[in-house]
Amino acid sequence: MTIVPKDGAPADVFVLPGDSSGSVSAAEQDEEFVYCGNFTSSGANGTQSPSVHRRPKKGGPAALVSTFSELDASYNPQIYAIVNVRGTLHVALGALLTNGTGYEHLIYTMPPAGGPHQRVVGPIMRLLQADGGMACDEALSTCYYWSIPGRLLMAYDYAAARVEEVTMGIPADGSGPVQDAQALYWPGRDGIYRQDKLGRPSHAD
Numbered sequence: 001m002t003i004v005p006k007d008g009a010p011a012d013v014f015v016l017p018g019d020s021s022g023s024v025s026a027a028e029q030d031e032e033f034v035y036c037g038n039f040t041s042s043g044a045n046g047t048q049s050p051s052v053h054r055r056p057k058k059g060g061p062a063a064l065v066s067t068f069s070e071l072d073a074s075y076n077p078q079i080y081a082i083v084n085v086r087g088t089l090h091v092a093l094g095a096l097l098t099n100g101t102g103y104e105h106l107i108y109t110m111p112p113a114g115g116p117h118q119r120v121v122g123p124i125m126r127l128l129q130a131d132g133g134m135a136c137d138e139a140l141s142t143c144y145y146w147s148i149p150g151r152l153l154m155a156y157d158y159a160a161a162r163v164e165e166v167t168m169g170i171p172a173d174g175s176g177p178v179q180d181a182q183a184l185y186w187p188g189r190d191g192i193y194r195q196d197k198l199g200r201p202s203h204a205d
Contacts, residue, residue, distance in 0.1 A: 025050075026133070028082040028089070030112065032057060035065065037079030037091060050079050052091060054112065066110045066117045071095060080130040081145045084112060085138070090158055091117070092145055094129045103129045107156060107163065120161045128152040135179050140197060144184060146177070153184075153195065166195065 026037040033054040051067035071077040077095035084090075089110045094103045106122030128147050134156075136143040141159035146152060153166040177184040177195070186193040 026079045026082045026091075028084050029057075030084050033112065035082050035084070035089065035112070036062075037082050049073050050077050050093065052079070052082060052089065052110070054114075063114065065089070065112065065114045066108075068093065068108070068117070072098075078129070081134040081143075083134040083136055083143055085136060085143070085158060087112065090120075090134075090143065090156070092130065092134065092154075092156070094126075096129075097125065102127045105130070105154065105163065120158075121156070121163050124163055126152065126165065130154065135177060135184065137179065137181070137197065139181065142197070144177075144179075144197075155197075 028035040033056055035052060035054045037052045038050055049067050049069045049071060052065040053062040054065050055062040068077060071093070072095070075096045075098060077093055080092040080094055082089060082091050089112050091108045091110065093106045093108065095106075096103055103126050104123035105126055106119060106124075108117040108119050110117035128151060130145050130152065131147050134143040134145045141157055143156045143158060145154050145156065151167065155164045155166060156162075157164070177186040179185065179197075183197055184195045186195065
């Protein structure tokens with residue numbers, strides 16, 4: 001992961017520790033730290049579990065926040081998204097099902113400074129994996145995460161510790177969406193699509 005200062009200073013590469021594996025698949029920040037989550041990877045040294053690391057924005061080495069060693073690394077669990085809500089990290093993960101027919105989705109919470117994580121949602125079985133990123137609306141106590149094709153939108157109610165699925169089936173492009181108080185807006189091949197946060201059908205504007 002590369003950090004680019006707004007003042008035009010040289011870019012700084014966020015290098016994860018040598019015992020981590022895979023590419024950075026999710027990121028979050030607060031006033032002091034940048035948080036990164038990574039894929040599982042398999043190789044000559046065997047499989048390694050996905051983990052969350054943090055590094056001070058002012059520089060210095062990355063430190064482990066938590067690792068998901070209880071997940072079977074053979075099925076490539078991936079961290080989809082990390083979000084810091086009121087001083088707690090919420091981490092969405094997914095893994096290929098053992099029979100290869102879909103994915104299980106899970107959400108964990110953990111303290112940003114490190115320590116044990118706790119599963120709060122899942123496993124939930126879905127045909128699609130997610131592609132990363134969360135858009136959070138604290139007024140609704142809900143974070144939204146999605147797949148790039150726009151066929152899967154997950155609404156995570158962190159106050160009630162539950163996830164609801166909204167199937168969209170729209171030709172969305174990019175990592176989408178942006179949001180206002182009422183809706184999520186997706187870039188599509190033929191316009192901008194709107195998904196009402198209360199679950200009404202999506203449509204092109």
